[in-house]
Amino acid sequence: MPAALDTATLIDLAQRAEASAPGPCACTRTPLDGWQSQPISLDETQLREIGTLLTEDDPEPTVAEYLPGKTTYWSNDAPIAPRYFPYNRCSVWECLSCARLYLRYTEGGGYFVDRRIRALRLALIEDIPL
Template sequence: MPHFLDAAALTDLARRAQARAPQPCACTKTPLDGWQSQPLSLDESQFRQIGTLLSEHDPEPTFAEYLPGKTNYWSADAPIAPRFFPYNRCGVWECSSCGRLYLRYTEGGGYFVDHRIRSLRWEVIEDVAL
């Protein structure tokens, strides 16, 4: 299982990644500031998982969401709250070409599976208790 990252470690990792000089990269063709269905143009081979927000000590993470104010699930400014859905089911992935970080998880419904992705930005990470 990938290395578990708590909110402090996630914030530190995101700050360091964002501090690197941004480079043009194919992973930025589609804006991913808020949750998106993973674009088909995204090359899976250029990503590697470097951590997880899914705690092995929490076999049934909550489906409760943390969406204060007027934010919604799809909002670019919605907080990344690691203890809340969907973040508590995410892997942390790095683009091997540019070093940008992304959160990814699989949304499953009765008849569909949707791979979702969002840029990891330290400015919107909130360590909120359940």
Template sequence: MAEYLNAATLLELAQRAEQRDVAPCTCTKTPLDGWLSQPLSLDETQLKEVGTLAPDDDPEPTFSEYLPGKTGYWSADAPIAPRYFPYNRCTVWQCSLCSRLYLRYTEGGGYFVDRRIRALQSALIEDVPLPE
């Protein structure tokens, strides 16, 4: 099982990755600022899992979303709130070539499974508690 990353650890990891001198890479053929279905152009062999936002002690994390203002699920500027859906079901992956970080999870519907991916940006991480 992957190491659990709380919001503070996630922020630190994202800031460290952003400080690296990032060269152009094939993992960025498709902009991944907001959630997208994982593009076929993404070479999964260059990604390595570095952690999870799904706590071990929460067998059924919330489906509540944190989308303040006019942001939407697909918005590139939507906050990354680790306690809220879909982030509470995500794993964190790093490109082995350029060190960029990505959030990934699998969306399951009645007749489909969709693997989704989003670039991790430290400026968008918000540690928002769940309502009581």
């Protein structure tokens, strides 16, 4: 199992990644500022898992979302709140090509499974208690 990451570690990783990858990304043609189904244009072999926000001592993480104001799940400016859904089910991945970090999880619906991905942006991380 990948290393468990707390919010402080996530913030540190995001700071380092943003400092090392200041320019635009050319790794995918699909913008990943908000949640997206993982695009086929993103080469999975260039991603490396570096940790998880899923905690081992919580077998059933909350499905409560933290969406203040008029943000929605799909909003590019929706906060990244690690204790809330879907972040509490995410793994953190690094692009070996551009050094950016991404959050990924699998959304399971009644008749489908959808791998979702979102760029990790430092300015959006919020450490909000449940």
